[in-house]
Amino acid sequence: xxxxxxxxxxxxxxxxxEPLHFKFTTENEKIMKAEANVGYVHRGIEQACCSKFxxxxxxxxxxxxxGLCSIxxxxxxxxxxxxxxxxxISKKAxxxxxxxxxxxxxxxxxxxxxxVAENSGFEALFMKTMxxxxxxxxxxxxxxxxxxxxxxSIVGGVTRDLRPDVAKMVLEKxxxxxxxxxxxxxxxxxxYTLGLKNKGVGVIAKDDVYRLSAVGPFARAAxxxxxxxNETEDTLPWKEAGFExxxxxxxxxxxxxxxxxxxxxxxxxxxxxxxNGLPEGDLAVDFKGFPSGEAxxxxxxxxxxxxxxxxxxxTQILERLKIKAPTFSNVAAMVHGFHDNExxxxxxxxxxxxxxxxxxxx
Amino acid sequence: xxxxxxxxxxxxxxxxxxxxxVQQTYIPDDYRGLIVFEESLCIWCRKCEMACPPGxxxxxxxxxxGKQEYHYSPYVCIYCKECVRACPAxxxxxxxxxxxxxxxxxxxxxxxxxxxxxxxxxxxAAYAAEKKxxxxxxxxxxxxxxxxxxxxxxxxxxxQPIE
Amino acid sequence: xxxxxxxxxxxxxxxxxxYKMDKHHFITxxxxxxxxxxxxxxxxxxxxxxxxxETMFVAKANANVxxxxxxxxVEPAWVAEAELSDLxxxxxxxxxxxxxxxxxxxxxxxxxxxK
Numbered sequence: 001x002x003x004x005x006x007x008x009x010x011x012x013x014x015x016x017x018e019p020l021h022f023k024f025t026t027e028n029e030k031i032m033k034a035e036a037n038v039g040y041v042h043r044g045i046e047q048a049c050c051s052k053f054x055x056x057x058x059x060x061x062x063x064x065x066x067g068l069c070s071i072x073x074x075x076x077x078x079x080x081x082x083x084x085x086x087x088x089i090s091k092k093a094x095x096x097x098x099x100x101x102x103x104x105x106x107x108x109x110x111x112x113x114x115x116v117a118e119n120s121g122f123e124a125l126f127m128k129t130m131x132x133x134x135x136x137x138x139x140x141x142x143x144x145x146x147x148x149x150x151x152x153s154i155v156g157g158v159t160r161d162l163r164p165d166v167a168k169m170v171l172e173k174x175x176x177x178x179x180x181x182x183x184x185x186x187x188x189x190x191x192y193t194l195g196l197k198n199k200g201v202g203v204i205a206k207d208d209v210y211r212l213s214a215v216g217p218f219a220r221a222a223x224x225x226x227x228x229x230n231e232t233e234d235t236l237p238w239k240e241a242g243f244e245x246x247x248x249x250x251x252x253x254x255x256x257x258x259x260x261x262x263x264x265x266x267x268x269x270x271x272x273x274x275x276n277g278l279p280e281g282d283l284a285v286d287f288k289g290f291p292s293g294e295a296x297x298x299x300x301x302x303x304x305x306x307x308x309x310x311x312x313x314x315t316q317i318l319e320r321l322k323i324k325a326p327t328f329s330n331v332a333a334m335v336h337g338f339h340d341n342e343x344x345x346x347x348x349x350x351x352x353x354x355x356x357x358x359x360x361x362x
Numbered sequence: 363x364x365x366x367x368x369x370x371x372x373x374x375x376x377x378x379x380x381x382x383x384v385q386q387t388y389i390p391d392d393y394r395g396l397i398v399f400e401e402s403l404c405i406w407c408r409k410c411e412m413a414c415p416p417g418x419x420x421x422x423x424x425x426x427x428g429k430q431e432y433h434y435s436p437y438v439c440i441y442c443k444e445c446v447r448a449c450p451a452x453x454x455x456x457x458x459x460x461x462x463x464x465x466x467x468x469x470x471x472x473x474x475x476x477x478x479x480x481x482x483x484x485x486x487a488a489y490a491a492e493k494k495x496x497x498x499x500x501x502x503x504x505x506x507x508x509x510x511x512x513x514x515x516x517x518x519x520x521x522q523p524i525e
Numbered sequence: 526x527x528x529x530x531x532x533x534x535x536x537x538x539x540x541x542x543x544y545k546m547d548k549h550h551f552i553t554x555x556x557x558x559x560x561x562x563x564x565x566x567x568x569x570x571x572x573x574x575x576x577x578x579e580t581m582f583v584a585k586a587n588a589n590v591x592x593x594x595x596x597x598x599v600e601p602a603w604v605a606e607a608e609l610s611d612l613x614x615x616x617x618x619x620x621x622x623x624x625x626x627x628x629x630x631x632x633x634x635x636x637x638x639x640k
Binding site for chain 1: 526546547550551552553555557558567569571573575576577579581599600601603604605608611612624625626627630634635
């Protein structure tokens with residue numbers, strides 16, 4: 001048996017966007033075992049939501065759980081609170097929520113892709129992807145009024161209307177982005193050097209996904225069509241807006257890149273359909289009363305399935321709010337994915353996991 | 363090989379970045395900015411204070427006159443517009459498109475605001491207590507007056523036998 | 526959402542009888558403090574195939590009782606178990622402490638404060 005070395009990566013490391021700690025046990029450059037510590041940014045948001053804030057204010061608090069999927073958290077909470085209050089929101093509000101979720105998905109996926117390119121050593125592609133990503137940030141700023149924390153969903157509807165000139169601008173910018181995305185797909189799938197770093201690296205096979213209950217692009221890259229947008233219709237009408245599942249088969253870094261890129265086409269189609277078929281209606285419904293009973297809700301965030309559990313006790317303040325973020329489900333699969341890979345490919349693998357630690361530890 | 367030529371070609375392209383001071387970046391005209399308060403339209407219902415998620419609005423009250431005063435911290439505000447939605451008086455609160463300014467250390471933002479917040483709540487409690495005391499005093503005074511009047515009447519009663 | 530009441534003695538068998546690896550995925554484990562040191566434990570599962578139904582296993586117990594682990598049946602459950610054992614301050618079989626909280630943090634932040 002060769003000598004084994006323990007190599008720590010993180011909590012502060014150049015390959016990481018957020019504080020995350022991995023402990024690798026390596027043998028001749030091969031990773032034999034990995035351990036993860038994900039609890040560095042625990043802020044007690046669940047506790048704050050059940051003690052300090054009223055249930056209407058909680059949708060703004062949970063938006064601060066994560067900067068990248070802020071709208072997923074606010075929408076998922078709003079939906080679970082609407083289930084507790086038994087509210088029916090207007091179709092227009094649902095469509096506007098879908099619009100912002102998909103815009104958010106574009107910027108989140110492009111961030112992840114650029115990060116994979118950077119961690120694989122392809123700095124120029126990182127710059128290129130980040131430059132192309134800028135349009136989605138501008139659109140989000142125009143639609144929501146904020147660049148990062150959108151505060152778009154509230155319990156009962158949405159806060160802002162889509163102005164006609166902004167809608168026109170969204171469609172125009174998407175038209176410009178389409179050839180740029182084709183170019184990115186070409187580079188990510190055909191570039192030789194990137195392929196050396198990405199193909200066959202960090203494989204999480206179909207059986208492992210089943211065994212480890214992974215969600216999101218992890219599972220779709222391995223060929224399992226698990227997507228909450230495909231599974232629920234009561235909360236948001238995804239299929240009506242033209243949603244289709246994207247899957248790949250190999251389950252490596254390359255497949256995860258391609259799943260994310262192809263999902264951007266789906267997102268763009270959904271945005272176009274939403275804007276072209278935006279129905280008339282109220283932005284938000286007024287309601288009185290306090291939440292009671294318990295409810296759960298699931299929503300597809302950029303990284304996978306987001307899950308909320310809420311329990312009310314007929315007062316302003318919730319009894320319990322549980323947030324399960326997508327990365328939290330994927331921790332077990334993340335640790336498994338390093339096995340039998342070169343230590344040098346660990347940064348690219350971490351990048352392709354797209355870990356969101358603020359969501360995970362809340 | 364193709365990407366190599368692309369890279370060479372990029373040398374002669376226009377830069378993607380904007381020249382900031384010369385060329386302005388895109389700012390939407392309904393940008394979320396600071397909250398503006400119009401005192402003459404306010405009905406002093408304090409609904410904005412109850413709705414505000416971070417607690418950036420607080421009303422203090424003068425102990426003598428009972429006049430309320432509006433305090434707003436632009437540094438605590440998250441520009442979510444909940445107060446404007448909660449406001450029943452149209453026009454009393456508005457969201458401007460003016461962005462928030464960076465805070466300075468000298469202004470003692472966090473501790474200063476927390477102190478002001480607590481003091482405002484205390485001033486309201488003090489006013490309520492004072493009002494209660496005044497009412498009790500007034501009630502005691504009227505009760506006393508009534509009792510005196512009754513006693514007076516009782517004194518006079520025996521002199522007027524009931525028919 | 527299907528709600529299945531169970532107890533600590535029967536939990537492992539119930540989950541093993543229900544859980545098929547390629548039919549369901551494990552969502553998470555949750556605990557709700559009901560007051561008076563009683564905690565309701567919940568295990569959430571969801572189907573892979575459309576239409577997706579969520580299933581919830583529920584067991585109530587005192588906070589001092591050791592919670593059985595389901596990781597023999599559902600492998601990724603260790604993450605949720607380690608988190609819950611930190612945040613609720615309960616003993617879960619084989620769960621290592623210190624996964625989510627540091628040594629100097631408040632103990633069991635999600636439990637109701639005793640008056």
